[in-house]
Amino acid sequence: MTLLLVLFISLLILFFLVYILSQRDILSPPVVMLGMFIISTIFALINAKNWQIDYSFLATFYITSGIVVFSLPILFMANKIPSISEKITNSKVDIATWKVVFAIISDIVIVYLFRKEMLQLAAQAGYRGQSLQWFIRNTTNYEGVLEFSSSIRLLVRFVDITAYIFMFTLIDKFIYNNKKGKDLLLIIPVLIFIYKTSLTGGRQDILKLVFAGIVQTYILQKTKTGWNKVISGKYIFVGLSGILVGIPSFYYGLFLVGRTTTRTMMESVSTYIGGPIQHFNQYIQHPISPSRYFGSETFVPILNMLGDAGFIDYKATVHLEFRQLGVTIGNVYTFFRRPLHDFGPIGMYLFVFSIGLFFGFLYYIVIRSKSRSTLWDINVMVYSYLFYWIFLSSIEQYSMTIISVFTLIAIILFYLLSVFYWQFKFTPTGFAFINNDDEIEREEI
Template structure:
């Protein structure tokens, strides 16, 4: 059955790619691509995990993806005859004074955050790897929390990094000079270091996703995206993805992940384990969590803390499961959350909503008239790509991103963009 699932999802991927005119970052292309990759990773472990997908698992995944794609195709049909205006390429220039102040803020925020994390981790004692593993466990599942100042510092650092990444991607696509604007990638390195020191890797994935999406969207906006170069784009993305996955695996010990698997087994488990886990969930649901809520978890948490609703049983961390004696983790694809709270109908409804949301947003971004130089809505779109790229691993859009924190990040983005007030210089096509 897993081979049938792979063929069906691959067919959906090819259909989506064709229908969207070979635009490889179109929402239905992305979601089908990540599921194709996840299913292939699961197939690699078909014997060691004893994978025997049920018919219902295949049905739910295929219908869910089909619901997303059909709603996307409707949006595409609506916008198909609306031309995408080619914008003249421009370079974003920030004054030296504002750049210096921006970097001072970056270093101060990073220092505050890293110092507090280091102080807490140091208090566990023992070797670094064990101390980091204990910190991660207490931070995720226990009562360990960072101070308000440290949390806000990390948010400011994150927003500034997103803006700098935006500037770098825009300027390199506008001019074709990849090295000239490398200074704008320094915040990426700083945020990456701060993230690793806190035992996390999710922001690294988000930065990588935003980097790819920004580059290709700017190419589309400036009329530099060549459909004939599709294979070249795919090879570049695959190449960068392999390098990223190697790095992702290599730093596992630095973030407290105590897993001794080789790199192929580790990555295939991280990427493909969710397919097998979703099947195990459907066969053996956790009865103890039947009355708890998975979707809208972060939003409910905000409302509870603000006193708008009474305490509610939330599932912030799903149960860990084994397959053939091998621990696969606790991620079950996005479909688990929808099914758990709303059943099979929920899978269809939420996938239709996501399909319309991402596809409309995507079409708007291609036609965005950005007169200020740095667009907050563009950056927000890049942020919201993370749930789409991780759809095959776990649900994030409704469970994690629909919350107060996302609006705070957007608000900070608008404030910092307003402060920078960049100057724009038109360039000639390269």
């Protein structure tokens, strides 16, 4: 218990230090990471007695030092790479009505095919009338007995990326007051995405979309006010309000996606948010056998692909072993368990440093130091799409889903579909591409 309190105080000190060094940017990646670890540690402290937490020095050290190592390249870039000195006074990002209708119809067809295959998989696995969503989630995700075809998984990416692009367009219109009557139609692909996600009994993809929306809104607001203006106070208030609304929404969302639980809201949320802090400690105190393959917990999709191709003998799900938390159990271990288990302490530090370098490059070089353009807008969406890696860092290490072929396909789709939705148009002589960059109004500051 004492060292858990030491961890909490250390995280608080680091938070304020990193916040100042990040030029009071509340959505700088290390600030977000520390904020999420603080929230998770608070839940662990609340449940310390029920979970019989005896926190270890090593667990405390690995978490605090790991966050410092992750932060170092980002803080270096934050103070060495100047942000662009301009404000955007007007933006005209738009999607033609026929493309909106095309997206809606395409999404509906894809979701129909997705549900059809889902029912076929359920029948194949012996579904007998219990919760269909949970049955599919259990057999495809947890047990790994069945899986959706590659063609359906690829088609579903169209639904996912379309939702992100339409959400970005809506946010841009809201910030720059560029609204039209048809804008309400833009929300429909987002709602279809939410429905598609609920079919498989999951809530996490919806959370990822929410996180992406927060990042997109913040960055677009910064382009309007200028990067040097601090707007963190407003987002701290929004964040606290989001927690108050989000916690019950997350709990009751379980029932909306066809799942049930006997746990109270506090038990459920504590297990998800605070549990990983204790599970990481339990792993440190009672580790499992070493990995058979290099990166067997960190690079699951890559190793499964090699296994399917016959290069190695590997077939596994992304899920780790369950451990006890009072009256419940959990199997998520924060940002640091997987690389620590796979690569050892030095390898873990190198791995998290690399992730910090990656996000620092995207945020400070690709986004903050560049003028707004269509390419810049797409880069912001890609960044927001990947940012759950940081938002959920106190819960899990999401390299095991992000470092995959399907993520690469999603990123390619961001570029292709954005150009289609924003720039492609038919002309009397064929088709052409609109250059929206000339319509962006800029003001030097």
